[in-house]
Amino acid sequence: MKLIACIKEVPDTATQIKINPAGTEIIKDGVEFIVNPYDEYAVEECLRIKEKFGEGEVIAVCMGPTRATEAIRKCLAMGVDRAVHLCDPAFEKSDTYATAKALAKAIEKTGFDLILCGKQAVDGDGCQVGAQIAELLGIPGVPLIIKLEISTDKKTAIAHRQVEGATEVVEVKLPALFTCQKGLNEARYPSLKGIMGAKKKEIKFFTPADLGEAPGSFGEAGSLARMVKLSLPPTRQGGRKMEGEPEEISKELVKSLMEQDKVI
Amino acid sequence: MAKGIWIYADHAEGKLRKVSLEILSEARRLADKAGEEVAAVLLGSGVAGLAQTLGYYGADKVYLAEHDILKDYRVEPYSKVIADLISQNQPSIFLLGANINGRDLAPRVAARVKTGLAGDCTTLCINDQGLLQINRPVYAGKAYVDVVCPEARPQMATIRPNVMPLNAPDEAHKAEVINITPQVADMAIGVQIKEIVKDVSGMVDLTEADTIISGGRGMKGAENFAILEELAVLLKAAVGASRAAVDSGWRDQRFQVGQTGRVVSPKLYIACGISGAIQHLAGMRTSKVIVAINKDTEAPIFNIANYSIVGDLFKVVPVLTKEFKEKLSG
Ligand SMILES: Cc1cc2nc3c(=O)[nH]c(=O)nc-3n(C[C@H](O)[C@H](O)[C@H](O)COP(=O)(O)OP(=O)(O)OC[C@H]3O[C@@H](n4cnc5c(N)ncnc54)[C@H](O)[C@@H]3O)c2cc1C
Ligand SMILES: Nc1ncnc2c1ncn2[C@@H]1O[C@H](COP(=O)(O)O)[C@@H](O)[C@H]1O
Numbered sequence: 001m002k003l004i005a006c007i008k009e010v011p012d013t014a015t016q017i018k019i020n021p022a023g024t025e026i027i028k029d030g031v032e033f034i035v036n037p038y039d040e041y042a043v044e045e046c047l048r049i050k051e052k053f054g055e056g057e058v059i060a061v062c063m064g065p066t067r068a069t070e071a072i073r074k075c076l077a078m079g080v081d082r083a084v085h086l087c088d089p090a091f092e093k094s095d096t097y098a099t100a101k102a103l104a105k106a107i108e109k110t111g112f113d114l115i116l117c118g119k120q121a122v123d124g125d126g127c128q129v130g131a132q133i134a135e136l137l138g139i140p141g142v143p144l145i146i147k148l149e150i151s152t153d154k155k156t157a158i159a160h161r162q163v164e165g166a167t168e169v170v171e172v173k174l175p176a177l178f179t180c181q182k183g184l185n186e187a188r189y190p191s192l193k194g195i196m197g198a199k200k201k202e203i204k205f206f207t208p209a210d211l212g213e214a215p216g217s218f219g220e221a222g223s224l225a226r227m228v229k230l231s232l233p234p235t236r237q238g239g240r241k242m243e244g245e246p247e248e249i250s251k252e253l254v255k256s257l258m259e260q261d262k263v264i
Numbered sequence: 265m266a267k268g269i270w271i272y273a274d275h276a277e278g279k280l281r282k283v284s285l286e287i288l289s290e291a292r293r294l295a296d297k298a299g300e301e302v303a304a305v306l307l308g309s310g311v312a313g314l315a316q317t318l319g320y321y322g323a324d325k326v327y328l329a330e331h332d333i334l335k336d337y338r339v340e341p342y343s344k345v346i347a348d349l350i351s352q353n354q355p356s357i358f359l360l361g362a363n364i365n366g367r368d369l370a371p372r373v374a375a376r377v378k379t380g381l382a383g384d385c386t387t388l389c390i391n392d393q394g395l396l397q398i399n400r401p402v403y404a405g406k407a408y409v410d411v412v413c414p415e416a417r418p419q420m421a422t423i424r425p426n427v428m429p430l431n432a433p434d435e436a437h438k439a440e441v442i443n444i445t446p447q448v449a450d451m452a453i454g455v456q457i458k459e460i461v462k463d464v465s466g467m468v469d470l471t472e473a474d475t476i477i478s479g480g481r482g483m484k485g486a487e488n489f490a491i492l493e494e495l496a497v498l499l500k501a502a503v504g505a506s507r508a509a510v511d512s513g514w515r516d517q518r519f520q521v522g523q524t525g526r527v528v529s530p531k532l533y534i535a536c537g538i539s540g541a542i543q544h545l546a547g548m549r550t551s552k553v554i555v556a557i558n559k560d561t562e563a564p565i566f567n568i569a570n571y572s573i574v575g576d577l578f579k580v581v582p583v584l585t586k587e588f589k590e591k592l593s594g
Contacts, residue, residue, distance in 0.1 A: 007468075012401070013404075013523045013524065013543045014543070015403075016406070019407060020571075021304050026403075026407065038524070039522050046303055050282030086315075090288060092284075096371065096383075097375060097378075100375060123403060125401065125527075127367050128367075128371035129371075130376040131371035131376070132370045132371045132372070134372070135376055136370070140453075140454030141339060141368075142455060144364065144516075145363075164363060164364055164471065165462065165469050166460050166462045166463055167460075167461045168459070168460050168461075171455070171456045173456055176455075181375050181517075182517050182519075182524060182525070208398060210509070224286045224378065224381075224413055224415070225380030225411050226380070226413070226414055227410070228309050228410035229409070230402075230408075230409050233401070233406070233549070236549060238566055238567045238568060238569060238572060239570035239571055240570065241566070242571060242572060242573045243574045246575060246580045246583040247452050247587075249584075250580070250583045250586070250587040251444070251586040253555065253571055253573070253584065253587075254530070254584070254587045255591075257553065261570075263531040264475070264532065264588075
């Protein structure tokens with residue numbers, strides 16, 4: 001079985017975001033990059049499926065700058081067998097559609113039986129790429145899974161997914177794509193042996209030409225949605241400090257919320 | 265030329281979702297300015313009765329597709345039917361709610377009709393070039409981005425629940441219902457729904473709640489959330505949690521607020537025993553009014569709270585509940 005995990009490198013969630021004066025991108029100096037937290041669940045789940053069946057190959061697919069090699073190495077250290085890195089200036093500034101197009105092409109070239117993505121990348125918070133890869137490959141896509149069981153004949157899977165106010169249990173024909181939500185598993189830490197071994201594992205680099213496409217198919221030229229500008233949210237000032245007896249505070253607060261703020 | 269503003273009318277258990285009416289209200293406002301028509305797309309089985317309500321909230325037309333296969337939401341048939349409709353009618357704008365179904369359906373439809381999509385938007389306008397320009401949070405609200413879709417049509421966006429004001433329903437406004445025959449009968453569908461297990465908690469869902477009361481590590485144990493639940497019932501609020509509370513096993517993960525949980529913007533957010541780590545703030549900083557109860561005067565949550573209550577939550581919350589009870593009944 002070829003198990004694909006799509007992984008993206010994103011700024012550490014503790015990062016204070018700063019934006020360049022032109023409002024075109026975030027300032028990356030001093031920013032630490034990590035594997036998108038939801039993508040770690042995808043990697044972990046692929047590893048568990050391989051372990052359970054005692055066969056298969058786990059392949060991480062990542063589109064990102066040269067720097068993303070570090071995130072890829074982490075996945076290899078977790079136990080991923082090999083990686084595909086879409087790394088070329090022509091991929092930069094792709095919208096989710098151009099990203100999904102590139103990833104879908106790379107996955108098609110690599111071959112696949114199962115594709116796992118994170119539910120969203122916590123940088124752009126797009127929440128789109130998984131569904132779009134599934135659409136472009138013409139396979140079922142099931143978002144927000146918290147449980148996945150592959151049948152013994154590997155032809156179907158049962159997945160539990162979160163919907164508003166309920167959990168939906170679905171049966172899915174494979175190959176299919178799933179997006180992973182917190183609760184699916186706990187991602188492992190790379191072991192020392194894993195870290196050492198990762199250095200020897202293969203990372204295959206893809207350019208647009210390797211995907212049989214013109215550079216203009218991706219990046220800004222290949223995108224349908226365009227960024228106009230980036231900005232910071234209005235800063236929020238701390239407000240009224242209330243100390244003292246709970247009774248007094250409560251009286252004052254309830255009155256204020258009901259009469260002044262009118263939020264109750 | 266592409267014309268008309270469309271919305272997707274999501275529904276559950278025979279009722280339109282609130283977010284569908286919110287985006288319909290917004291579509292109406294945009295359409296009135298641009299002199300365009302508003303249409304709603306309604307899919308399901310036995311849902312014709314909902315069309316009228318869509319009219320009251322501003323739909324001029326309702327495209328109604330009914331079929332057994334469409335009974336429950338499933339992305340493959342739903343995206344096909346909608347993409348077919350779009351290709352036939354060429355709307356200029358197509359809006360969906362950024363709830364769970366909308367965020368699944370929109371990217372799939374967009375990829376199918378090859379158009380640009382902006383997800384989870386919080387404001388919309390028609391810019392100087394006559395394009396739909398949307399503003400949306402990125403990095404969990406630590407930054408915002410403005411996005412347009414210059415060429416492809418329709419210009420698609422999903423819109424965050426609870427940010428667009430509802431129009432007052434106008435019962436004189438009737439929608440023309442256009443019945444369409446969905447081409448789904450011989451579709452190969454890869455996903456079958458086996459079971460839908462309802463939450464038994466009976467709690468209000470975070471996405472649609474006007475008020476959210478969240479507890480963090482300061483709650484000290486699962487059982488203590490009862491005091492938040494009591495207040496929540498009173499205020500018709502949802503109960504959220506910090507990751508520390510979720511990771512301690514006190515609350516289900518689906519109630520986690522923050523960068524890797526749910527991003528919420530209720531009218532009122534009450535944080536109890538939550539320090540205010542950057543990842544938590546990312547999920548709730550756009551709330552209209554924030555109340556924080558924390559015994560540590562230095563807690564970072566106080567930097568963004570409108571009301572900073574320095575004190576022991578176990579003393580403050582019960583008294584606050586009592587006070588609300590008196591005021592709300594009186
Ligand atoms: C990749 C990543 C993603 C993350 N995503 C999220 C996320 O989505 N959401 C999230 O919330 N966190 C997230 N975190 C975790 C985040 O960094 C914090 O660890 C977490 O928010 C802390 O939760 P807390 O405020 O409940 O706990 P603490 O930081 O331990 O704070 C507890 C607070 O309770 C107060 N307190 C204690 N007892 C009382 C009392 N009796 N009365 C009043 N106050 C009291 C204390 O003064 C303290 O301020 C993430 C972290 C990482 C690394
Ligand atoms: N550049 C990328 N490289 C690899 N995977 C990606 C990339 N962008 C998005 N993905 C995958 O798609 C998921 C959703 O991303 P997004 O739609 O950007 O929120 C992520 O969690 C990843 O699994």
